[in-house]
Amino acid sequence: xxxxxxxxxxxxxxxxxxxxxxxxxxxxxxxxxxxxxxxxxxxxxxxxxxxxxxxxxxxxxxxxxxxxxxxxxxxxxxxxxxxxxxxxxxxxxxxxxxxxxxxxxxxxxxxxxxxxxxxxxxxxxxxxxxxxxxxxxxxxxxxxxxxxxxxxxxxxxxxxxxxxxxxxxxxxxxxxxxxxxxxxxxxxxxxxxxxxxxxxxxxxxxxxxxxxxxxxxxxxxxxxxxxxxxxxxxxxxxxxxxxxxxxxxxxxxxxxxxxxxxxxxxxxxxxxxxxxxxxxxxxxxxxxxxxxxxxxxxxxxxxxxxxxxxxxxxxxxxxxxxxxxxxxxxxxxxxxxxxxxxxxxxxxxxxxxxxxxxxxxxxxxxxxxxxxxxxxxxxxxxxxxxxxxxxxxxxxxxxxxxxxxxxxxxxxxxxxxxxxxxxxxxxxxxxxxxxxxxxxxxxxxxxxxxxxxxxxxxxxxxxxxxxxxxxxxxxxxxxxxxx
Numbered sequence: 388x389x390x391x392x393x394x395x396x397x398x399x400x401x402x403x404x405x406x407x408x409x410x411x412x413x414x415x416x417x418x419x420x421x422x423x424x425x426x427x428x429x430x431x432x433x434x435x436x437x438x439x440x441x442x443x444x445x446x447x448x449x450x451x452x453x454x455x456x457x458x459x460x461x462x463x464x465x466x467x468x469x470x471x472x473x474x475x476x477x478x479x480x481x482x483x484x485x486x487x488x489x490x491x492x493x494x495x496x497x498x499x500x501x502x503x504x505x506x507x508x509x510x511x512x513x514x515x516x517x518x519x520x521x522x523x524x525x526x527x528x529x530x531x532x533x534x535x536x537x538x539x540x541x542x543x544x545x546x547x548x549x550x551x552x553x554x555x556x557x558x559x560x561x562x563x564x565x566x567x568x569x570x571x572x573x574x575x576x577x578x579x580x581x582x583x584x585x586x587x588x589x590x591x592x593x594x595x596x597x598x599x600x601x602x603x604x605x606x607x608x609x610x611x612x613x614x615x616x617x618x619x620x621x622x623x624x625x626x627x628x629x630x631x632x633x634x635x636x637x638x639x640x641x642x643x644x645x646x647x648x649x650x651x652x653x654x655x656x657x658x659x660x661x662x663x664x665x666x667x668x669x670x671x672x673x674x675x676x677x678x679x680x681x682x683x684x685x686x687x688x689x690x691x692x693x694x695x696x697x698x699x700x701x702x703x704x705x706x707x708x709x710x711x712x713x714x715x716x717x718x719x720x721x722x723x724x725x726x727x728x729x730x731x732x733x734x735x736x737x738x739x740x741x742x743x744x745x746x747x748x749x750x751x752x753x754x755x756x757x758x759x760x761x762x763x764x765x766x767x768x769x770x771x772x773x774x775x776x777x778x779x780x781x782x783x784x785x786x787x788x789x790x791x792x793x794x795x796x797x798x799x800x801x802x803x804x805x806x807x808x809x810x811x812x813x814x815x816x817x818x819x820x821x822x823x824x825x826x827x828x829x830x831x832x833x834x835x836x837x838x839x840x841x842x843x844x845x846x847x848x849x850x851x852x853x854x855x856x857x858x859x860x861x862x863x864x865x866x867x868x869x870x
Contacts, residue, residue, distance in 0.1 A: 426624030435506035445600020454523025606750035633711035
């Protein structure tokens, strides 16, 4: 079985591929298509993703946990997979039918029918993507190599095929095709590990947990995916363009944290099953400290360099994305800690009630705040609503992790890290008031943050994981030089 470090490395590359390659194309596409067309593509993609969410229910999250538990038992693995895939098949067919009806019956949907009909392919082929299965058996190496190849092809095709504002549908089609191709390859490769057998079906045993996990995912979307859809309906395509541009860099950085928490879920599930609370506490201390140490300097850098970052990513005409970006970037810390508590611990446990309560709190806050704030403030209001709803989820998560799993939050250590992080503000402020050109400001600010990061974590407030990782890499580098 691959080690956690190897899985993290593979999943980190996988997650970064999902975000970095689109970011390579985004500066080009945003300039070629313009803010309104970017808004259209992201608005439609949010709608498709919402239907994907309903078609998946809790198959993804529940599937990772259950496949991980029966990974070494082939008959049992076939049994779990066959039942979960069948449930997913039924819900996907239903979701496709509903989407097609909405496309031609809902006036707002009909306006985007050409995009939505392309998006149907993404919804249907997502059924065969079965990433949850590969995460459960921890075959991150295969997923990473496959994704890397497809993403490289995607980048070349975007630069070749998308040439002017009229090519928005081509850009959206290419994005959908990445899901289609990944799904086809995954399905044939998965036959190496599992055999689908209709005789093994006993859906009744799987329906309740799938619905429970699905309920969590759907409610979670009320303060994530719902933001973009509601913003599109209430404020129009341009505001959606501002909001999605503001979240572009955030999603990439957040992907690093997600990569780590995702590969830890099977390991945490094992420790929970064995009731090894002390080891779980060590994992919590390690991950929370690491996330805080890494996310805070990125947040501060982004706050001071927001104008230049948006100009670099999207170009002129996206100035409306700056303030939403400065608001959203705080979610690196909030959601980073939240993912450790909920994704890594609560969802790995067998007690589903806390997940339902936490997600209900977040969904209620997200919907209410969006309805109140977004129509008046557009993309800024959507960013505020998202941030406040995630904060509600974090507070609820802290409460339930302590109560259900008996894991304590290392508040003293986290506060110490935050206090040391205030040092970053000094060089960033003095660089900011110099009004340097874009590239010079971004590079000099990045160097200053890196220097302070090294000083803090190696001399003053030592982070053992960062120091150990650095030393190991230096040893490997010396060995290669000697060879």
